[in-house]
Amino acid sequence: ERGYRPISYVDQMAIHLSLNGNMILKDSDEGRRQSIKLSTALSFLSSEKAPLETSAVTSGEAEIKEEESTGDTQTEGSRTAEVTEAAEAEEAEEAEEPPRLRVKEKKLANQFNFIERASRTLNNPMRDRACQSEPTPCESFSATANPWEIYDAYVEELQKMERSKAKEKPKAQIAKREEEKKGRKLNSLESQSDDRTKISKTAKIMERVVNQNIFDDIAQDFKYFEDASDEYRDQKGTLLPLWKFQHDKTERLAVTAISWNPKYEDLFAVGHGSYDFMKQGQGMLLLYTLKNPSFPEYVFSSESGVMCLDFHNDHPYLMAVGFYDGNVAIYNLKKATSQPSYKSSAKSGKHTEPVWQVKWQKDDMENNLNFFSVSSDGRIVSWTLVKNELVHTDVIKLSVEGTTMKGPEGLQLQTLGCGTSFDFHKKIDYLFLVGTEEGKIYKCSKCYSSQFLDVFEAHHMAVDSVSWNPYHLKVFISCSSDWTVKIWDHTVKTPMFVYDLNSAVGDVAWAPYSSTVFAAVTTNGKAHVFDLSINKYEALCTQLVVAKKKNKITHIQFNPVYPIVIIGDEQGHVTSLKLSPNLRKMPK
């Protein structure tokens, strides 16, 4: 066996020699103790107390021996503590040196008598969060500062101040100056105003644009569509339905009056109320514009039904309104309130019966606004707006001839007829016509308050509407619930034309573009358009306008500019229709 022997598995470490040593680290527990013991033993040897020395030495030796024999530091530590205590007791009678050592021993014992302990708390998991604030809004601004600019600005300011001084009283001067300074900054302050008011104008435009989109085809028809088939229809025409206007709050209220605004040709007012004597509720006054068919521009509500309304020709923002309870009121559209600006009351002489029609007159001699109203209580009253109050003047009382009654004390009482409609002559200012419930039409003058100029035995039932021809100064038209429409010359007692329309006629209106065209609406939902120059006996167009059979048409009005008519019905809807070319022929 002097060769190499292969071993299958070799440990990384192969121990060749191991010896158990007895070296102790100098700085460790035992090492320090031993060195102290040795030094005390040495000090004992140097002292003169032999027995103590020997005992100390022996004890020291015993200690050392004991220390050597054990291997566990901890148990040693405790035993050495006991041993050192014993040693301390022995050394208690010693001189200064031992106490120092004892103190050292004590310290050492405490120092080494520790246990290392470590623990780790739970760390909360970390998360990254990042955020960026919005940058502050910035705007650009540019200007030039030149001596002439500065001079101009000062001069302008001084001029403004002088002007304001000239206008205002001294007290208001200070306030006005401050206001002006603020006024200068209006353009920049506007940006500080409420966001909602800024948006309101744009919102309105947006609403109209969206409506135009929705009703685009109708708008196109309104503007451009001309019914080509009219040529083949042998003089007859049609009415093309355009927009339909309705509002939820007026769903059950009948349309009692419609009128176009004289200034804005697309704005019209609709009065809502109820014709039914039993069912009287509140009234509404809405103003629609053709540009926004889905929602009215202005909404006013009132306690009693609106029966009639009229726009002032010169002040297109003023509307006179007559109510079912006999009151009249003036609404001012420029003011933002929903209440009338002026209203009559029982003490200011309101009518005792529903007011069927109101019409503005020219300003009187003191430039006060005034209008007339006719009512079932038989009075025609002129209302004048004097110093913010409505003052009434009875113009005429519609006395019925031959029906004087004997009152309780022998008085002769005149029964009054009930006026239902009236119209003023376009040229002759004082001349007007009144239609009554008895079917008579009175020709009256503003100057004579007790007598009529003439009486026409017009109809068998109440006269619903009278109207002068806008071009023919002698001709007027009347319609009635007795199913007829009659055309008169006011100098002749008998009608020139009579049309029987098979149903009670609600309203009749002359066309503004021709002296021979007029339209009538009947309660069976039909609209009739006549042109006397083409066909004297028949309507050019008879068309069912309102779908439901239960719906009666109440009013019709021609638009002064566009070839459309608006028709109001009992359900509170207003339908606009376009006249086909055959109906629109202008006289030559």
Added chain:
Amino acid sequence: MADTGEGKKEEADYKRLHSFPLIRHTDMPEEMRVEAMELCVTACEKYSTNNESAAKMIKEMMDKKFGSSWHVVIGEGFGFEITHEVKNLLYMFFGGSLAVCVWKCS
């Protein structure tokens, strides 16, 4: 001679008349505007000969009161185009010939 005399008198007159602080353009809120205007007037009157010190005073006071960082330009003939934080601009005339522009932009 009378003309030039009158002309000088007019000049002095308008200087006197036009020396009140005139705000040309601002979008500050009311109290800020009033304070800033007062401050500008005080500074311009104090440092009537030295625009730089006046501007320095205005800028430091504005920084202290309304936060950093403000910019101030005082002069008699300049044009400018600036970007300012909204509601933090004051452009005014004073003393008949001075123009002061104060704006905040960080």
